[in-house]
Amino acid sequence: MKPLHSLVLPALLVLSGLPAGAETDVTPGLWSYEASAALGPIPMRDQGTRCVDPKMAEASYESLFNDINPNCQITDGREASDGYHFTLQCAGGPDGMLSGRLIVGGNSASLSxxxxxxxGENNVPVILSASAKKLSPSCS
Known part of the structure; x- marks a missing residue:
């Protein structure tokens, strides 16, 4: 499994571009993130920063998401007044499903x-909570 930091910020950035194939509305710059997750009884926490370069900011929803895991895709997504609700399905390793909500506002985002x-029958529950905020318009 990839480290939590390699999944959370890209997931926040990817999910902020609502329809598949659309460009995200994330701007380039330095972003910070905090995440907590539970994979069954195993808690995980991560925090840090990541540079979002212009190429990543202009990439399509689909291409960013495939960078996380090409075996996963949003199967149900809808925008509502309280955020973007989604179902993410993964098959072909690792298998799984996440249902959640993303809230994007200005230079911040949160995901639960x-x-x-x-x-097979060895499914493990997953709980994920994350937030990201833009710290600076440049990464230097």
Whole structure:
């Protein structure tokens, strides 16, 4: 499994571009993130910063998401007054499903999701909570 930091910020950035194929509305710059997750009984926490370069900011929703895991896709997504609600399905390793909500406002984003991962009858519950905020318009 990829480290939590390699999944959370890209997921926040990817999910902020609502329809598949659309460009995201994330701007380039230095972003910070904080995340907590539970993979079954195993808690995980991560925080840090990541540079969002112009190429990533201009990339399509689909291409960014495929960078996280090409075996996953949003199967149900809708924009509502309280955020973007989604279902993410993964098959072909690791298998799983997450249902959650993303709230994007200006230079910040938050994500909460629950679901499972595993194979066959060995599914493990997953709980994810994350936030990101833009710290600076440049990464230097």
């Amino acid at each position: 999701a629950t679901g499972w991962t595993g194979a």
